[in-house]
Amino acid sequence: MFFLSNKASKLRIREAENARKNRLEFIKALADGQVTRRELIKWGIFTAGGFLAWKHGLNPFVSSAYADSIPTGFPRSPLFGVQAFTQPMPRFDVLPRNPNPFTFLTPAPTKEANTTQQLLNTALEGVTPGDTGPIEGRPPGPIWAHQRFDTLPPQIAVEVSTEGAKVNTVYNPQVPSSLNSGIDPTQGFHPRFHPGLPDQGPLALWTFNGTLPPKLLIGRYGEGILFRHRNKLPFDRTQNGGFGIHTLSTHEHNGHHGAENDGFTGAFFFPGQFYDYHYPIVLAGLNTINTAASDRRAGSPNGSGGITNVPGDWRETMSTHWFHDHMFSFTSQNVYKGDAGMFNIYSALDRGNEAINDGVNLRLPSGTAKDFGNLDYDVNLMLADKAWDANGQLVFDIFQTDGFLGDVMTVNLVYRPFFEVERRKYRFRILNGAVARFFKIALSDGSPMSFIANDGNLVPTPVVLTQLDEQGIAERYDIVIDFSRYSIGQKVWMVNLAEHESGKLPSKDLSLSEALSGTSSDPCVGKFLEFRIVRNPAQADQSQVPATLIPNPDLSSVPVARTRTFKFGDGAGQTTNDPVTSFRGPWGIKTDDGAMLAADFGRVSAAPRFGTREIWTLQNDGGGWDHPIHIHFEEGQVLARDGSASKVPAWEKGRKDVYRLRPSGSVTITMQFRDFGGMFMEHCHNTTHEDNAMLLRWEIDDGGTPFLRPLPTPIPRPQGVTFEPPTEVLKNI
Amino acid sequence: MKMRRLLVTPVVLSFFVAVLAGLAWWAGAPASAATTNTVLIPVSGTVTGLPENVAFSGQARVSSDLVLDTSRFATPPHVLLTIDLSNVSGTGSSTGAKYVAGGSGTDVRRPLVSTDVVEITFPFSGGTTMSMSSARSGVVSFALSFDLNTGAITKGTGTVAAPNFPN
Numbered sequence A: 001m002f003f004l005s006n007k008a009s010k011l012r013i014r015e016a017e018n019a020r021k022n023r024l025e026f027i028k029a030l031a032d033g034q035v036t037r038r039e040l041i042k043w044g045i046f047t048a049g050g051f052l053a054w055k056h057g058l059n060p061f062v063s064s065a066y067a068d069s070i071p072t073g074f075p076r077s078p079l080f081g082v083q084a085f086t087q088p089m090p091r092f093d094v095l096p097r098n099p100n101p102f103t104f105l106t107p108a109p110t111k112e113a114n115t116t117q118q119l120l121n122t123a124l125e126g127v128t129p130g131d132t133g134p135i136e137g138r139p140p141g142p143i144w145a146h147q148r149f150d151t152l153p154p155q156i157a158v159e160v161s162t163e164g165a166k167v168n169t170v171y172n173p174q175v176p177s178s179l180n181s182g183i184d185p186t187q188g189f190h191p192r193f194h195p196g197l198p199d200q201g202p203l204a205l206w207t208f209n210g211t212l213p214p215k216l217l218i219g220r221y222g223e224g225i226l227f228r229h230r231n232k233l234p235f236d237r238t239q240n241g242g243f244g245i246h247t248l249s250t251h252e253h254n255g256h257h258g259a260e261n262d263g264f265t266g267a268f269f270f271p272g273q274f275y276d277y278h279y280p281i282v283l284a285g286l287n288t289i290n291t292a293a294s295d296r297r298a299g300s301p302n303g304s305g306g307i308t309n310v311p312g313d314w315r316e317t318m319s320t321h322w323f324h325d326h327m328f329s330f331t332s333q334n335v336y337k338g339d340a341g342m343f344n345i346y347s348a349l350d351r352g353n354e355a356i357n358d359g360v361n362l363r364l365p366s367g368t369a370k371d372f373g374n375l376d377y378d379v380n381l382m383l384a385d386k387a388w389d390a391n392g393q394l395v396f397d398i399f400q401t402d403g404f405l406g407d408v409m410t411v412n413l414v415y416r417p418f419f420e421v422e423r424r425k426y427r428f429r430i431l432n433g434a435v436a437r438f439f440k441i442a443l444s445d446g447s448p449m450s451f452i453a454n455d456g457n458l459v460p461t462p463v464v465l466t467q468l469d470e471q472g473i474a475e476r477y478d479i480v481i482d483f484s485r486y487s488i489g490q491k492v493w494m495v496n497l498a499e500h501e502s503g504k505l506p507s508k509d510l511s512l513s514e515a516l517s518g519t520s521s522d523p524c525v526g527k528f529l530e531f532r533i534v535r536n537p538a539q540a541d542q543s544q545v546p547a548t549l550i551p552n553p554d555l556s557s558v559p560v561a562r563t564r565t566f567k568f569g570d571g572a573g574q575t576t577n578d579p580v581t582s583f584r585g586p587w588g589i590k591t592d593d594g595a596m597l598a599a600d601f602g603r604v605s606a607a608p609r610f611g612t613r614e615i616w617t618l619q620n621d622g623g624g625w626d627h628p629i630h631i632h633f634e635e636g637q638v639l640a641r642d643g644s645a646s647k648v649p650a651w652e653k654g655r656k657d658v659y660r661l662r663p664s665g666s667v668t669i670t671m672q673f674r675d676f677g678g679m680f681m682e683h684c685h686n687t688t689h690e691d692n693a694m695l696l697r698w699e700i701d702d703g704g705t706p707f708l709r710p711l712p713t714p715i716p717r718p719q720g721v722t723f724e725p726p727t728e729v730l731k732n733i
Numbered sequence B: 001m002k003m004r005r006l007l008v009t010p011v012v013l014s015f016f017v018a019v020l021a022g023l024a025w026w027a028g029a030p031a032s033a034a035t036t037n038t039v040l041i042p043v044s045g046t047v048t049g050l051p052e053n054v055a056f057s058g059q060a061r062v063s064s065d066l067v068l069d070t071s072r073f074a075t076p077p078h079v080l081l082t083i084d085l086s087n088v089s090g091t092g093s094s095t096g097a098k099y100v101a102g103g104s105g106t107d108v109r110r111p112l113v114s115t116d117v118v119e120i121t122f123p124f125s126g127g128t129t130m131s132m133s134s135a136r137s138g139v140v141s142f143a144l145s146f147d148l149n150t151g152a153i154t155k156g157t158g159t160v161a162a163p164n165f166p167n
Helices: A010-031 A037-042 A051-056 A333-337 A510-516 A686-690 B001-025
Strands: A117-119 A132-134 A156-164 A206-208 A215-220 A224-229 A252-253 A272-277 A300-301 A308-309 A320-325 A340-346 A378-386 A410-411 A418-422 A425-432 A442-444 A451-454 A457-464 A476-482 A492-494 A499-502 A506-509 A526-535 A562-569 A587-591 A603-606 A615-621 A627-631 A638-643 A658-660 A665-673 A677-685 A695-700 A714-715 A723-725 B037-045 B054-067 B078-084 B088-092 B096-099 B104-110 B115-126 B135-148 B155-159
Touching: A156 A215, A215 A224, A224 A252, A252 A272, A252 A627, A320 A333, A320 A425, A333 A686, A340 A378, A378 A562, A410 A510, A410 A526, A457 B115, A492 A510, A510 A526, A510 B115, A587 A603, A587 A695, A603 A677, A627 A665, A658 A665, A677 A686, B054 B096, B054 B135, B054 B155, B078 B115, B104 B115
Parallel strands: A156 A224, A215 A340, A378 A425, A418 A526, A562 A615, A603 A695, B037 B155
Antiparallel strands: A117 A132, A156 A206, A224 A272, A252 A320, A300 A308, A320 A340, A378 A410, A425 A476, A442 A492, A451 A457, A451 A476, A492 A526, A499 A506, A506 B104, A562 A587, A615 A665, A627 A658, A627 A677, A638 A665, A677 A695, A714 A723, B037 B054, B054 B078, B054 B088, B078 B104, B088 B096, B096 B115, B115 B135, B135 B155
16 A cells, blocks of 8 residues: 555554655755755665654655555545546647748747847846846757758647646637537636646646646648747746746657757756747658658648648558656656646548548548547547645655655546547547556456557557556557447446556556455556446447558668667666766666666767667566656667567557566567657656656767767756767767 | 754764665665466356357466566565467357457466466457457456466466456
């Protein structure tokens, strides 16, 4: 049991509350700058065996200072009398798309970072009166200029902010209220997990545009997006509600873009600045495959029922992405605080229109009214566990380096909601948006589901399942549920079968009977989303789940230039001491049997050559934890698990970008490195592990202009980004 | 910041102790590699329901990977089970039609205990390949015995039934 039972004694709860307050004292001191994380680590606060842990209940590695195991130190989140399944689940809030970024945005976007100076707020760290700094936080100069900005200029502008919680008065789910469980978007959507729970304060919840529901970005191939992200968080870093940091770097997860748009962990920007991310949305291989754009399968909806051909490999078509903060050593806190959204990409194959029958469109459940991007029957789900204090405000424990777990399940950032459905097929794009929790999903009656996409990539062949595989953090599983099997008035629930006792890994996969029995000590096991079958479809269901979706790219004729091995484990050391780029933590990565190293975004650990293919083996160096490993920029095909091709399950036979290693397990993948260059990352997406410090930098440094090997490291400050040589370049990169 | 005043001195005083403890902790050996054991387990039983009852029989292929954690965490031993029902098939009670069981490769993580009942759901449909449009679901409950040293399954049976879960 990792949270105190509701039946725990008052003394036990009071002691736990005291322990939590003690930790918050540290957190506040950290936020106030009275002490640094580096100092805390040096002091041994993060390590086991310190006297303080036993005296004050601070150390998360000790089961408890007060007998029962409560690693997070939190009492149960109070529910204020709220019951599950008493509020509708909101659809995502679709971000406005504006044509012509060069006239819509002020100032107009530029290829290189806009270094126009502005007077800085003196509440920013290191700023003295009269200091000025650039209005854009992107590193300046040609290395961080938008690649292919001239040949693939953005055509759509999307302008967002990150800011403190406020009421949403412009909620746009892009579906009628009848398809959004009756929610009236004009009524103002409050920043709270349930109407019966308190509103989140502006320091507790930081989201895109400062509002709920979470945001959905809509894109299509061949139509580049200029994503202008404004940082409207408090200038004073201590104004964070106890956790989170006010600097941001936004990762478009699984984006095939230049590194300047990847949300590199060290390319963060400050309050008062913006950062222009350029998402060209191109098919991988556009320079070498289908360069004449003659294959209709490599295409994009043209707005009027047809296809606009684009260059590249149609087998590289992607569908379900997400975007989230990637601030160095603060990703878990900022994402937990709400800084995450989803991104649906539409194509000729997966166009979000189930009626167009052109021989290319797969006609997956979606709708028919619009040429592309119909959301009527295509639903984004963001799953995340949360915890809050006695006042109902979000809390987080930065001392929990195993993996922070919440005790309350949310879907689309509301507590255990219901969702009304018609008797027909629906597509659900399920994102694990947790910090450290794995999910394993089934329907409460054991009914079959079609698994159609893994990590946003349609699989070669759909897989019929009654329970999904464990879903690691950041993995996306797209499934189709056919509700026509139910009668009007029936209910069925999504159920989580993965039980945790800590954030290191799931402790047990429960059977449906066990999960539904209510006996698990894990509050996030069991039903978390109620489907209410409310009516027959207004129109006939024209959607399909074809027997063939998207086959894998054929790499058989592409030679393997290099193999690499990365081991993920604990006991990491640190060879560098840069105050900005390096971090110390228990977690680390060995590269090709080198030392287990903690993160330093100034260190170059690998540098695949532009235009090549490699095979990487990702190994879990221990049996006491699991790691969902994310590799940026390039997708991989899983060749083997534990060295065996036969151990790759059917649902992992497509393309992926997150690889669950399993305890003591390994995954062997192959990737190509094409189209763009720059510095990228590889890390555990248990973001607690990532932040403490299981992350490395790799780069393609011969794929852009200018060519530099290795690339200089950006060092952001409010006054401007400077560059320094890498702190370390591993041998034989 | 009151805690800081209270804690700095003890922290400094305990620093060297913490370092020593930390060295022992950080140097913890990684877990031993998983070892795989695979067995064939007889499976039988009937899924009742419309349009007809379906009697299943065959052999489930169940692989067990023992995972030991010798790190600082000392996570209790557990097994990763991979359950393959591709050699289990059904026959319709009224039509005599053949049914195929799907969900092959279902993974289940369980603590290692001497005996365990592992229950999974599985899809099935008529014909020789799984079809979503006609798919139904069943439950197979495995009664398994494990060798606590190796994680190998020493004995097991599988019983098929219709899903009947509490609402």
